[in-house]
Amino acid sequence: MNHDIAGVWKLRSYSRRYLDTGEVRNDMLPQAYILYTPGGYVMSLTLEADRKPPAGSVLTDQESIRLFRSIMSSYIGTYTVEGNRVTHAVELSWNESWTGGRLVRCFSVEGDTLTIETTPRTSGSDTREFINTLTWQRVEAFK
Secondary structure (H helix, E strand, O other): OOOOOOEEEEEEEEEEEOOOOOOEEOOOOOOOEEEEOOOEEEEEEEEEEEEEEOOOOOOOOOHHHHHHHHHEEEEEEEEEEOOOOEEEEEEOOOOOOOOOOOOEEEEEEOOOEEEEEEEEEOOEEEEEEEEEEEEEEEEEEEO
């Protein structure tokens, strides 16, 4: 299972388009990596850009809550590719509602640039449906 998508990718741009108004937000640029192995595994970690470290090695309750909330997403599982769609079968996730589920994405690869678009969804307290578009730069290819 070796696809053009296999590799380690670093997030370069992130936008959110709301379906009800067409409004586009480009003001969020989290830190993120996604890894697709040639053997069919996917791992993703997305964090808020300006995470502040705790004051010490023992976290206060407030620091724990702040750090947890700054994890936008993190999961691992397997993936399959069909045409321009990649499906992530989530085995473990920071968000238990994703564990055991499938995340379907449209994607394209041009050279060392990967563009992924989510299916319409809502998230957290944002009840409006949106589509995220994420552009990634390949930082390592698998041979």
